[in-house]
Amino acid sequence: MGYSFCTPIQQQTIPLILQGKDLIGCAQTGTGKTAAFLIPILEQIISSEGGFVKTLIIVPTRELAKQIDGIIDGLAYHSPVRSIAVYGGGNGEDFSQQQKALDEGADIIIATPGRLIAHLQMGKVKLENLRHVILDEADKMLEMGFYEDIMSIIAKLPTKRQTLLFSATMPAKIRTLAKRILVEPEEITIAMAKPAEGIVQWVCHVYENQKLRVLEHLFKEKQVESMILFTSRKAKVNDIVGSLHRIGLSAQGIHSDKTQQERDATLNDFKNRRFKILVATDILSRGIDVEAISHIVNFEVPDPEDYVHRIGRTARAAATGEAITFVSEKEQYRLARIEKVLGKQIDQIEIPEVLGEVPKYNPTTARPGGKSFKGKKSGSKSKKPFKWKNKPEKN
Incomplete structure (x- = not known):
């Protein structure tokens, strides 16, 4: 073996x-x-x-x-x-x-x-x-x-x-x-509830109606070798796949409404590199071992436990990879919970001005009625243009 x-x-x-x-x-x-x-x-x-x-x-x-x-x-x-x-x-x-x-x-x-x-x-x-x-x-x-x-x-x-x-x-x-x-x-x-050391983590602050535009922009500008894009809602899987197809990218979706045969065929095609981007619900966040996944995208901010499992699809067996999480203004409290588990703030990606203004992140803002959290910074918070090819230093 x-x-x-x-x-x-x-x-x-x-x-x-x-x-x-x-x-x-x-x-x-x-x-x-x-x-x-x-x-x-x-x-x-x-x-x-x-x-x-x-x-x-x-x-x-x-x-x-x-x-x-x-x-x-x-x-x-x-x-x-x-x-x-x-x-x-x-x-x-x-x-x-x-x-x-x-x-x-x-x-x-x-x-x-x-x-x-x-x-x-x-x-x-x-x-x-x-x-x-x-x-x-x-x-x-x-x-x-x-x-x-x-x-x-x-x-x-x-x-x-x-x-x-x-x-x-x-x-x-x-x-x-x-x-x-x-x-x-x-x-x-x-190492309970801690991501693998080889995963470089990013967050991208956007308004909800900007997510697809930002996603399309990143895919247009940067090449992706192999990626799983997670969404918390299976109703969005087909919409995201359609958006990726419209900009000429090879993508397929997988969720619980598909038959077992359809899910098996999609997963096998992804493993065999017949398409680059797999859009999935949390059905793939645990127990699925696919080699050489270079990038993970969270279309919404998950709970801390699911976050660890999702980004754990990359950087397996001591390899390296990158994880990017889209954070809307209403999801910032979820990001604060993740950063509390990690014990640090995750570095941010700056998107081009042509895509419009984005919400500012305030880690002390919690869900109404909840407690606030200010994470321990892991390093410089200077915003730099996002680059897929040139990997940054590990967090």
Whole structure:
């Protein structure tokens, strides 16, 4: 698989998992936590008898389920270990194929909560001999409202098992979940809620009705090798894609309303560099590993946790990349929250005067009724024209 060294999360968690301990692992996206739990679990499966499901991995999205299944294929290529990804969003044929694969047997099931419950209700999944259960991206699953589904699944599992919980953030609701399903867990925290060092971060202050014009201007003036542009509203995906097409740029969109086949085809075309710009909702902000993404654009300001995950799509595996966030006047309180998490203000991009005046940023201005924050400056705040080709110093 090309691994030559352990990342910090792998180095600290693999021995504990091999010892059979329950574990809470908290690490930012792109740090190698998938391999951190797969490698020791596969080691234990290979040395055990077969004939039943040994490991259940619960994930929030079908994309992450498929990605983990692919990683297992690579790691276990020279072993008899079998895995299956079980997820919704397809058609009746997909459901039947999953049922058939479950009937034939698998050592590892990677599943989204809703589809797994459907198979459990039909009696197609036997988990009475399960040895390991892993909740990956647990914080995202709770944000998506899967708490009751997770507890319903856990109730059907043997009480004597090893339980691993991995999350990029550790809010109170995750700790509540951990207390209910883990037994005397070890806890490993690696660089919680901090972007990778290789990411150069920018903000661009604009009025809401300027965002598309500024976006078009930047794309007209500067070349982009490979970019993911995130928008919080799926209704905007097609509008942004259309705008990019009108200025002659190759772009496609992906969001939850598209079928699984459409999403797979779009993502594969992007990975194969058939177009340069992928416009996406947060469906791609976690668990999707696409190599050599040079730039990330946030069309709106996300929450701090989603910000970390979004910009984490670039600068993966110790590489470098740039992240640009558009900030409207009404979104400045969100930027202040992000800067509070980072502990510094993010450098600003100045846009050409021809595009009109832009709002001034006041980091002490918070959402009405909220507390203000003044971040710690990371360096010079002098505004310089934005350049794609000449990368600035890292923040």
